[in-house]
Amino acid sequence: MTGGDQDILLDCEAVSCTLATSRGPLALLKDVTFRLGRRTALGIVGESGAGKSMLIKGIMGLTPSDITVAGRIGLDGEDMVAMPEARKRALLGRKVGMVFQNPMTSLNPFVRVGRQIDEASRLHLRLGKAEARARAIALLSQVGIPDPQECYAEYPHRFSGGMKQRIMIATALACEPELLIADEATTALDVTVQKDILDLLQALQGQRRMSMILVTHNLAVVASRTDELLVLYGGRVVEYGPTERVFAAPRHRYTEALLSAVPRMDEPAHTRLRTIPGRPPDPQDRPAGCPFAARCPAAEERCRQEMPGMTLDADGRHGFACFVPVPAPGPGATAARAEATS
Numbered sequence: 005m006t007g008g009d010q011d012i013l014l015d016c017e018a019v020s021c022t023l024a025t026s027r028g029p030l031a032l033l034k035d036v037t038f039r040l041g042r043r044t045a046l047g048i049v050g051e052s053g054a055g056k057s058m059l060i061k062g063i064m065g066l067t068p069s070d071i072t073v074a075g076r077i078g079l080d081g082e083d084m085v086a087m088p089e090a091r092k093r094a095l096l097g098r099k100v101g102m103v104f105q106n107p108m109t110s111l112n113p114f115v116r117v118g119r120q121i122d123e124a125s126r127l128h129l130r131l132g133k134a135e136a137r138a139r140a141i142a143l144l145s146q147v148g149i150p151d152p153q154e155c156y157a158e159y160p161h162r163f164s165g166g167m168k169q170r171i172m173i174a175t176a177l178a179c180e181p182e183l184l185i186a187d188e189a190t191t192a193l194d195v196t197v198q199k200d201i202l203d204l205l206q207a208l209q210g211q212r213r214m215s216m217i218l219v220t221h222n223l224a225v226v227a228s229r230t231d232e233l234l235v236l237y238g239g240r241v242v243e244y245g246p247t248e249r250v251f252a253a254p255r256h257r258y259t260e261a262l263l264s265a266v267p268r269m270d271e272p273a274h275t276r277l278r279t280i281p282g283r284p285p286d287p288q289d290r291p292a293g294c295p296f297a298a299r300c301p302a303a304e305e306r307c308r309q310e311m312p313g314m315t316l317d318a319d320g321r322h323g324f325a326c327f328v329p330v331p332a333p334g335p336g337a338t339a340a341r342a343e344a345t346s
């Protein structure tokens with residue numbers, strides 16, 4: 005999220021997603037602003053219902069017809085919100101690859117693996133049949149499929165969950181995307197497989213010099229795999245900044261609570277997982293003020309009345325929307341704590 009515009013791949017400004025209901029418009033996502041640099045990995049985190057998938061659907065033009073997307077979503081300098089549908093499809097198809105939580109919702113069980121990978125590259129890169137096949141087999145090999153030629157000719161249902169997700173990743177890479185988005189891509193998998201898939205995504209991002217967005221409810225997933233972090237709560241960005249800085253010194257009370265709920269390696273195995281007491285607000289009765297007020301141990305009267313604006317730290321890279329932020333650590337403390345978590 006640094007540098008001039010040339011370095012920015014995705015630029016979201018005041019993005020909102022509003023649902024039309026019989027009782028009037030309902031904001032599911034409001035005023036989401038962030039910039040994603042080229043070759044940068046961004047983690048989007050927050051509890052279930054925070055609006056993470058809604059944001060990704062908004063970016064990908066996948067929102068249902070009763071949801072209106074507003075604001076600016078710039079991809080490589082072009083505003084997709086204002087763009088005709090066909091052009092947007094072509095742009096997204098060429099530049100963005102997507103991996104979902106359940107590979108079977110995006111892989112067609114009745115179509116052979118090879119054809120599913122070839123379809124995208126033949127359409128968007130205009131490759132011939134033989135060329136597309138050779139590339140697909142190379143991709144299957146890169147994502148760690150043991151026998152890529154055999155896999156190419158098989159149906160997806162023949163493979164385990166982890167292997168299906170590898171196939172899904174190969175499909176997402178078919179058009180050499182500049183941005184790979186993984187929305188809870190490992191949530192449905194066994195813990196050991198999760199780590200393998202996350203390591204694969206991280207390696208591919210580096211090798212292919214892509215940008216990546218990892219969407220997750222699990223902060224441990226993004227800790228060592230992303231450069232930047234965006235924390236969503238109640239459909240709003242509550243904190244963002246360089247991942248190391250946010251982990252070392254969170255300023256928003258929600259981020260602090262979320263971080264203290266992540267199990268630490270140095271805790272005994274039987275330690276009970278801490279959770280944040282209470283539940284996130286329903287979009288239908290979100291409070292007028294800070295969305296976290298009902299659960300926040302530091303809440304003051306003002307928090308319930310007014311929406312806190314974004315406060316930026318000295319270099320403008322770390323922002324938080326909180327009236328009573330966690331005190332900033334003294335000089336030197338951030339670096340020391342960052343070292344301790346890495």
Ligand SMILES: Nc1ncnc2c1ncn2[C@@H]1O[C@H](COP(=O)(O)OP(=O)(O)O)[C@@H](O)[C@H]1O
Pocket residue numbers: 023032050051052053054055056057058059068286287
């Ligand atoms: N198609 C939809 N119609 C109405 N409300 C929706 C729809 N999809 C999601 N929502 C609501 O929008 C909010 C954000 O959902 P979502 O983005 O899926 O959360 P997350 O991915 O962070 O768990 C939730 O309150 C959810 O109930």
Ligand code: SF4
Pocket residue numbers: 256257258294295296297298300301302303304307312325326327328329
């Ligand atoms: S604005 Fe107030 S209620 Fe919201 S997180 Fe900060 S202290 Fe808590």
Ligand SMILES: [Mg+2]
Pocket residue numbers: 056057058188
């Ligand atoms: Mg989701």
